[in-house]
Amino acid sequence: MTRPRTLYEKIWDAHVVEQRPDGTALIFIDRHLVHEVTSPQAFAGLRASGRTVRRPDLTLAVPDHNVPTTARLDAAGNRLPIADAESAAQLAALEKNAPEYGIRYIDAVAPEQGIVHVVGPEQGFSLPGTTIVCGDSHTACHGGIGALAFGIGTSEVEHVLATQTLLLQPAKTMEVRVEGEVGPGVSAKDIILHITGVIGAAGGTGHVIEYTGSAIRALSVEGRLTVSNMAIEGGARAGLIAPDEVTFDYIKGRPYAPKGADWDAAVAYWKSLATDPGATYDKIVLIDAAAIAPSVTWGTSPEDVVPITGVVPAPGSFADPSKQTAAAKSLAYMGLEPGTRMQDVPIENIFIGSCTNSRIEDLRAAAAVIKGRHKADNVKWAIVVPGSGLVKAQAEAEGLDRIFTDAGLEWREPGCSACLAMNPDKVPAGERCASTSNRNFVGRQGPGSRTHLVSPAMAAAAAVTGKLTDVRELMA
Amino acid sequence: MTPLDKVEGRAIPFGLKNVDTDVIIPAHWLKTTTREGMGRGAFEAIRADPDNLFDSAEYKGAPILIAGDNFGCGSSREHAAWALGDLGIRVVIAPSYSDIFSGNAVKNGILPVVLPQAAIDRLMEVAATDPVFVDLEHQTVTTQFQDRFTFEIDPFRKMCLLEGLDEISLTEKSDAAIGAYERQLDADRPWMRPAA
Numbered sequence: 001m002t003r004p005r006t007l008y009e010k011i012w013d014a015h016v017v018e019q020r021p022d023g024t025a026l027i028f029i030d031r032h033l034v035h036e037v038t039s040p041q042a043f044a045g046l047r048a049s050g051r052t053v054r055r056p057d058l059t060l061a062v063p064d065h066n067v068p069t070t071a072r073l074d075a076a077g078n079r080l081p082i083a084d085a086e087s088a089a090q091l092a093a094l095e096k097n098a099p100e101y102g103i104r105y106i107d108a109v110a111p112e113q114g115i116v117h118v119v120g121p122e123q124g125f126s127l128p129g130t131t132i133v134c135g136d137s138h139t140a141c142h143g144g145i146g147a148l149a150f151g152i153g154t155s156e157v158e159h160v161l162a163t164q165t166l167l168l169q170p171a172k173t174m175e176v177r178v179e180g181e182v183g184p185g186v187s188a189k190d191i192i193l194h195i196t197g198v199i200g201a202a203g204g205t206g207h208v209i210e211y212t213g214s215a216i217r218a219l220s221v222e223g224r225l226t227v228s229n230m231a232i233e234g235g236a237r238a239g240l241i242a243p244d245e246v247t248f249d250y251i252k253g254r255p256y257a258p259k260g261a262d263w264d265a266a267v268a269y270w271k272s273l274a275t276d277p278g279a280t281y282d283k284i285v286l287i288d289a290a291a292i293a294p295s296v297t298w299g300t301s302p303e304d305v306v307p308i309t310g311v312v313p314a315p316g317s318f319a320d321p322s323k324q325t326a327a328a329k330s331l332a333y334m335g336l337e338p339g340t341r342m343q344d345v346p347i348e349n350i351f352i353g354s355c356t357n358s359r360i361e362d363l364r365a366a367a368a369v370i371k372g373r374h375k376a377d378n379v380k381w382a383i384v385v386p387g388s389g390l391v392k393a394q395a396e397a398e399g400l401d402r403i404f405t406d407a408g409l410e411w412r413e414p415g416c417s418a419c420l421a422m423n424p425d426k427v428p429a430g431e432r433c434a435s436t437s438n439r440n441f442v443g444r445q446g447p448g449s450r451t452h453l454v455s456p457a458m459a460a461a462a463a464v465t466g467k468l469t470d471v472r473e474l475m476a
Numbered sequence: 477m478t479p480l481d482k483v484e485g486r487a488i489p490f491g492l493k494n495v496d497t498d499v500i501i502p503a504h505w506l507k508t509t510t511r512e513g514m515g516r517g518a519f520e521a522i523r524a525d526p527d528n529l530f531d532s533a534e535y536k537g538a539p540i541l542i543a544g545d546n547f548g549c550g551s552s553r554e555h556a557a558w559a560l561g562d563l564g565i566r567v568v569i570a571p572s573y574s575d576i577f578s579g580n581a582v583k584n585g586i587l588p589v590v591l592p593q594a595a596i597d598r599l600m601e602v603a604a605t606d607p608v609f610v611d612l613e614h615q616t617v618t619t620q621f622q623d624r625f626t627f628e629i630d631p632f633r634k635m636c637l638l639e640g641l642d643e644i645s646l647t648e649k650s651d652a653a654i655g656a657y658e659r660q661l662d663a664d665r666p667w668m669r670p671a672a
Binding site: 018093301303329420441 | 507650653661672
C-alpha cells in the first residue's frame with residue numbers, strides 16, 4: 001500500500017519530470033498565464049538567446065494590469081488610444097509578442113478580456129490537478145479549483161516559456177481547517193482576512209496551504225477563489241482547495257474544459273486527488289467559523305485584521321517588539337489613533353474589484369447592500385470594476401450595473417484597476433479607501449493612499465454610510 | 477549573471493520586517509519593458525525623505541542590506557530584485573524572505589542570507605559604524621570584531637550564484653526528459669490539453 005498523501009503531494013508527484021539528488025525537482029507546468037507587466041523582459045530574453053516558446057498551446061495571454069477601466073471603444077466601435085505612453089507600450093509589446101510566438105491572446109477589447117485570475121477559471125483554461133504559473137503573486141487564486149498555482153518572477157516566466165518547466169524545492173504542507181458555519185454578513189473574504197490575521201503575513205512561508213473544513217466546502221467556487229487568492233498574503237506561495245462536485249459543476253462546459261469522454265476521465269482523475277485519510281501536514285491551524293466577524297484591516301500589512309466591531313490596536317499590545325515598531329509606523333501612515341472604533345473611521349473612496357473580489361457573486365453581494373440606497377456625500381470616488389467582460393455582461397443582464405450607478409457608483413471596464421495603482425485608478429494621498437482588493441501596503445493604491453481591506457458587502461456598506469460599517473446593521 | 481563570492485562593505489541597517497515589494501519598487505515603476513534603471517524607483521516613498529539611509533553619504537551604494545522578517549513579501553515583481561541590484565546591493569541579510577523574492581534575488585545575482593534575529597540585531601549594531609563581510613563559498617558573515625555567523629543555502633542556488641549560471645541552459649540539458657514527460661502526459665491524461 002502506498003503512503004497516504006495530501007492533495008499537494010499528489011499534484012506534485014504527478015508533475016515531476018526529473019528528481020534531482022539535492023531534493024529539488026524539475027516540475028512540468030500545465031498552464032502558463034501571461035500579462036503585459038511581467039512578460040516583456042522575458043520575451044526580450046527569449047529573443048536575445050534565440051529561444052522559442054516550447055508549448056504555446058499551454059499558454060494564454062491577456063492584458064489586465066495596465067488597461068484603463070474607462071471606455072475602450074468610441075461610439076463608432078474604434079479602439080481609443082491609451083493616454084499613458086508607457087502603459088500603451090507595454091500593451092503593444094504583449095500584442096506583438098503573443099502572436100509572434102503562437103500564444104493564444106485575448107486582446108484588450110475582446111468580450112472575454114479581464115483579470116488573468118478571473119479569466120483562467122472562467123474560460124476553463126485553469127483546471128483542477130494542474131500546475132499553473134503566472135508572473136503575478138495572486139496566481140495562488142487558481143488553488144480555489146484545486147490547481148497547484150503560484151506566482152513567479154520574470155526570469156521564471158522566461159524559463160517556463162522556454163522549457164515548460166520550473167526547478168522547484170518541494171514546499172511544506174499546512175492545513176487551515178475552518179469548521180462550522182459562518183454567521184450572516186460573513187463572506188469568503190472575511191474568512192481569509194481572519195485567517196491571515198491568525199497566521200500572520202509570514203505564517204505560511206515555505207508552505208502550500210490546503211484550506212479544508214465544512215465552512216470551506218460550503219463556499220461556491222467564486223468564494224473558494226477568493227480564499228485561495230490571498231494565500232500569498234499569509235506568506236504561502238500557493239493555496240489549495242480539494243476539487244469536488246461544486247468545482248466540477250463550475251468547470252463543465254467552459255470553452256477550454258475537457259468535453260465528452262475526456263470530461264468523464266478528467267472528473268475521475270480529479271476525484272482521486274483529495275487528501276488521503278491518514279495523510280499528515282507539517283502544520284495545522286484550526287479556525288472556528290462561527291467566531292469570524294465581518295473583518296477589516298487597520299494597518300499596512302494584511303495581517304493587521306480586526307473584526308469591524310473592534311478598535312484600532314495599541315502598538316504596545318503586541319508581544320513582538322518588531323511588530324510594535326511596525327504597528328506604530330502603520331498607524332502613523334494610516335492616520336489612526338489606538339482605541340478608535342473601526343466603525344468611526346470615515347471613508348472617502350470605495351473600490352469594488354480586483355482578482356480577489358470581482359466575480360459575479362461579489363458584485364451581487366455588493367449590489368444587495370446598496371440597492372435602493374445612495375452613497376454618502378463624503379464618499380468622493382466609488383468605482384465598481386468587474387473582473388472580466390463576461391462578468392460585466394452577466395451583471396448587466398441582472399441589472400446590477402444600474403443598482404450601482406443609481407447609488408452614485410461608477411461602473412467600469414474590466415481590469416486590475418485601483419488594486420495596485422498601475423493604471424489611472426488611484427486613491428489620493430492621505431485619503432482612505434474601503435477596498436475589496438488584497439493588499440493594504442504603503443502606497444499600494446497610489447502614493448500616500450490608506451487602504452482598509454474589506455468584503456464586497458462591507459465596501460458597499462461603507463459607500464452608503466461614508467465610514468467603515470458593520471454590514472449586518474444594513475441587512476434587513 | 478555576475479558571479480558572486482565575497483562581498484564586503486557597508487551594510488544598510490534598514491531592519492524593518494514585512495518589507496513588501498511595493499515598498500521596494502512601487503507599481504508605477506513597472507511600466508517598462510526593460511530591466512534597467514529600476515534603482516531610481518527603489519524605496520521611493522522612504523527616499524522621499526532627504527535624510528533617508530539609502531542616500532546618506534555613509535550608505536549610498538552600500539552592497540549589503542540588513543532587514544527584518546519576511547523581506548520581499550507581496551507581489552512577485554522581479555523588478556524588486558532589479559531595483560536592489562541597480563542600487564548596488566549584492567547581499568540581503570534577514571531572518572526570513574518571501575519564497576518568490578528569494579528566488580528572484582538569486583536569479584539576479586543577489587544573495588539572500590538567512591540569519592536568526594539575534595545575529596541580525598548584532599549586525600545592525602556593527603553596520604552603524606563598520607563594514608560587514610560576506611563569504612558565500614564558506615557561508616559566513618563576519619565583522620572585524622570577531623563576530624562570525626554561518627548561514628545555510630540550497631546547494632543549487634549556491635552553485636548558480638558562485639558561477640553566475642543561466643538556469644535555462646541548465647534545464648535545456650533535460651530536454652529529453654521533458655519530451656518523455658510530455659508524451660506520457662498525452663497518453664495518460666489527454667484531456668489535460670486545452671480543449672478549444
